[in-house]
Each structure stands twice: as structure tokens, then as C-alpha cells.
Amino acid sequence: MDVIDRKIRDILEINDPEKRVLIFKKYLDNATMLCKETNSEMKIKEASPDGLKLIVEKIDVNLVYQKGKRYTLSKILGRYIEIECEVAGEKPGGLILFRVKKVKVSHKDRHNDRVTPLVDKVWVTNVRANGVTIDTNFITVPTFIKINFTDYEAKLRDKFDFIKIDIFKPELETRFDIVKQSGKTLYIENTQKKESYESIAEEDFINVNEEFFGEVDKLKTLYKLRGIVSEVIMPVIYVSPYNEAIPFGYVHIQSKGKLIDQDQVMDVKILTFEMIDRIRESNFILNTGKYQILDMSPTGMRIRITDPELKNNLPHISMFNCDIFFKMQSAVNVKCQIRFLGKDGEDLILGLQFIGFREGDKDKYISSYNLLKNGNKSKFRTL
Numbered sequence: 001m002d003v004i005d006r007k008i009r010d011i012l013e014i015n016d017p018e019k020r021v022l023i024f025k026k027y028l029d030n031a032t033m034l035c036k037e038t039n040s041e042m043k044i045k046e047a048s049p050d051g052l053k054l055i056v057e058k059i060d061v062n063l064v065y066q067k068g069k070r071y072t073l074s075k076i077l078g079r080y081i082e083i084e085c086e087v088a089g090e091k092p093g094g095l096i097l098f099r100v101k102k103v104k105v106s107h108k109d110r111h112n113d114r115v116t117p118l119v120d121k122v123w124v125t126n127v128r129a130n131g132v133t134i135d136t137n138f139i140t141v142p143t144f145i146k147i148n149f150t151d152y153e154a155k156l157r158d159k160f161d162f163i164k165i166d167i168f169k170p171e172l173e174t175r176f177d178i179v180k181q182s183g184k185t186l187y188i189e190n191t192q193k194k195e196s197y198e199s200i201a202e203e204d205f206i207n208v209n210e211e212f213f214g215e216v217d218k219l220k221t222l223y224k225l226r227g228i229v230s231e232v233i234m235p236v237i238y239v240s241p242y243n244e245a246i247p248f249g250y251v252h253i254q255s256k257g258k259l260i261d262q263d264q265v266m267d268v269k270i271l272t273f274e275m276i277d278r279i280r281e282s283n284f285i286l287n288t289g290k291y292q293i294l295d296m297s298p299t300g301m302r303i304r305i306t307d308p309e310l311k312n313n314l315p316h317i318s319m320f321n322c323d324i325f326f327k328m329q330s331a332v333n334v335k336c337q338i339r340f341l342g343k344d345g346e347d348l349i350l351g352l353q354f355i356g357f358r359e360g361d362k363d364k365y366i367s368s369y370n371l372l373k374n375g376n377k378s379k380f381r382t383l
Contacts, residue, residue: 011082014103020051023103027081033073034116036344038063039294042073045095054085054098061094070101080106114295115372121327122296122372124303127287129320131313134238134283136180136248138167144282149249152275156268162254165236165275168247176250178211179233183247186233187265191223200262230260234272238279285313293324294349298366300339305348314348315341319355326368333358334365 014020024047032043040063046055056073058065065071065087073083082105085098132142141149149165156163168180179186186206190196197216199207209216223231236249251272253260287310294302301324305311314320318338323331340351357365 011080011104011106014105017051020100020103021047021049023081023105024051024054028075031075032059033075033083034295036072036074038065038071042096044073051103052100053088054083054100055091056085056096056098058094058096065090065096071098114297115369116295117293117372119292122293122368123325124291124293124301124322125288125325126323126331127285127289127291127310127320128322129285129313129317130280131283131285131317133316134240134246134248134279136168136246138248141167145249145279148275148279148282151278152251152271155271156251156253159264160253160260161256162252164252165249166252167249175233176252178206179235179250180247182206183235183237183245185235185265185269186231187260188223188231189259189261191228191231192220194220227256228254229257230255232260232265232268234265234268236272236276238276285309296369296372298369300336300351300353302340302349302351304344305350306346311348314338314350324365329364329368332361332365332368334361 014023024044028044028047030044032041034040035042038060041059043057043059044054045057047053067087067089070084070086073085075081082103083100084102084104085100088097088099090096132144134145145167153163153165168176175186184204184206186208187200188196188208194209194216197208197212197219199205208219212219223229230253232251232253234251234253235247236251238246238248240246251268253268287307289307289310291306292304294304296302305314319336320338321333321335323333325331334354335356336352337355338350339353340349342349342351
């Protein structure tokens with residue numbers, strides 16, 4: 001499996017031959033391990049005295065292991081143990097001869113046992129996530145944002161002499177940078193009146209006189225030369241999943257005839273809120289596909305993603321919500337943080353940490369997990 005992003009497991013490669021042999025003898029003698037590439041179990045039958053070869057029994061006799069191809073065996077024994085092997089040949093009775101390439105052991109013990117559920121007993125569905133990560137450093141405007149900007153420009157075009165909605169760019173004048181950094185609106189009702197450069201409410205509006213200390217006269221002259229009698233630069237602020245306010249764009253309005261009054265500014269603000277809601281809705285993903293849980297613990301799980309849309313979007317976000325379905329039970333809703341991203345062929349493999357449950361769902365999940373761990377072996381297998 002190729003790791004393509006995020007946190008890689010804190011793991012130590014064992015190169016000392018004596019330590020390798022000790023691991024095989026003490027921890028892996030006749031042990032059952034999981035083959036990542038085939039998602040099937042294998043039992044270690046014998047290790048060579050030098051720790052460089054293994055004879056392994058296939059649990060699923062129908063699976064074919066290609067000579068010369070590499071496979072990865074893993075097991076949780078307090079610590080995570082991983083063996084990278086290459087197929088040297090097959091023996092009668094479903095036995096495979098592996099050449100050992102690497103032996104890896106995690107530095108830290110795992111705090112929770114993991115369970116590998118059968119595919120038709122537990123699965124993930126209803127993945128809900130934000131799509132594109134919205135930040136203040138867009139180079140180009142994502143299409144869904146551009147569409148909303150264009151729609152709301154059209155709604156305001158007949159009301160003002162000039163209207164432009166766009167993302168913040170480095171080449172813009174200083175006024176725009178102040179709006180971006182402060183998250184406040186710049187509003188100058190009358191560009192030729194000194195009192196218009198004072199803030200009407202400093203919590204929401206920039207005090208232009210303070211920000212442009214000693215340069216207000218230059219601003220007045222600039223506005224006069226351009227024939228601008230009123231100006232509004234309003235930030236477009238997106239609230240991230242972390243409740244972080246991100247001013248990523250602006251609404252720029254100018255008037256060359258009538259003054260822009262406070263009521264008009266508030267109308268624009270209301271429309272801006274409406275536009276942000278539409279952007280948020282446009283950027284929301286709801287995927288109802290059914291996805292395999294490779295293993296799970298009380299605090300997280302590892303899942304396989306096959307859907308093209310999710311494979312494209314999930315590597316660019318840090319968390320999402322989903323439902324875990326235990327057969328014959330109601331769904332458990334959980335918020336997950338992506339701690340590991342890997343690629344297995346065309347599939348995306350996610351290692352997830354649970355960071356929140358819907359009220360009452362955590363107890364329901366732990367109860368179902370314990371059933372998997374301790375319950376009927378004919379229904380579930382444990383790792």
C-alpha cells in the first residue's frame with residue numbers, strides 16, 4: 001500500500017537478525033496475520049533460523065499469491081507489527097514460502113484492540129463533508145464560488161453604478177487588504193466629507209480615519225479624481241468546520257451619483273449572508289454509497305473508499321461525518337478526523353479517529369463494538 005498523505009504510523013524497522021528471530025519466535029509463532037493486499041488472514045507456520053524466510057498457510061485456499069510479488073502482513077499484539085514479504089513459491093497444502101524484506105514494529109502500544117468485521121455485518125455510509133477547502137489564498141476562483149459571485153453581482157447590478165464580487169488578490173489596493181485582515185466592512189458614505197471616514201460602528205466597520213492616518217486628504221482627492229461619491233468594500237466571510245472566520249472574498253460597490261446610505265449597506269450585507277449560505281450548500285458533499293470497514297476500535301476505524309467523487313475530495317479535507325451501520329440496528333452517527341491516507345490499487349484507504357458522536361451514539365457504538373469483539377465467532381472474526 002502506498003501512503004499518499006497525512007500522519008504516517010510511528011514505526012521502527014527491525015534490521016537486527018537476532019531481534020527479527022526473537023519477534024517470530026516469541027510473538028508470531030503460529031500467529032494469524034492480516035494480508036493488507038488481499039484483506040485475508042494467513043497463519044505463520046514456520047520461520048527460518050535466520051528470520052529471512054517464512055512458511056505461511058493461506059486461510060482462503062482460493063486466493064492466488066503471485067511469485068515475485070510483495071505482500072504486507074500485519075497484526076496488533078499490544079504493538080502493531082508489520083512484515084513486508086515477497087512470494088518465493090508455493091508448497092502443497094495451501095502453504096506459501098515468503099522471503100522477508102522488512103519487519104516493522106510501532107514505537108507505542110495501541111490503547112485499543114481492533115476488530116475486523118465481516119463485510120455484510122458492518123459498513124459505513126452517508127458520508128457528509130465539505131468539498132473544496134476555502135481559505136484566503138485562492139489563486140483561481142473555484143467554479144461553484146464563481147457561479148455564486150456572478151449570480152449575486154447580477155442581483156445588485158441595477159442598484160449601484162459599480163459592483164464587483166471577487167476573491168482577494170495580491171494586486172488589490174491597500175483598502176482591500178485592510179478589509180481582508182480585519183474582516184470588517186469599509187463604508188464611506190460621502191467621500192468628500194471628513195466625518196464619513198469615521199466608523200459608524202467599529203465592531204463591524206473600519207475606522208478609515210485611523211487606518212489611513214494622515215492620508216485621508218489623499219483618499220478624498222483620489223475619489224474626487226475618479227468621480228466616486230460613495231464606496232463600500234464588504235468582506236465575504238466563510239466559517240470553517242473549526243469555527244474559524246475566513247475572509248476570502250469581497251463585495252465592492254461604488255456610486256458616482258447618489259450617496260449609498262446605511263439601509264442599502266445593510267441590504268447588501270443580508271444578500272452577502274445569503275450568498276455565503278449558497279456557497280456552503282454548493283460545497284457540501286452527501287454520498288450515500290456503502291463502504292467497507294477494514295478494522296475498527298473504540299476510538300477509530302480504517303475504511304476502504306471506492307467512489308470517484310470521494311476519492312477526489314477526501315484527501316483535501318481533514319474531517320467529515322458519516323453513519324456506521326451495524327446490521328439489524330439503527331445507524332451510529334460519528335464525526336471523524338482523517339489521520340492516515342493510503343492508496344491500495346485504485347481504492348483510497350482512510351485511517352480515521354473518532355472526534356465526536358451524536359448524543360447517545362457513543363454508548364451504542366461501544367456496545368456494538370464489544371459484541372463484535374467478544375460475540376459469536378460465526379458472525380464476526382477478530383484481529
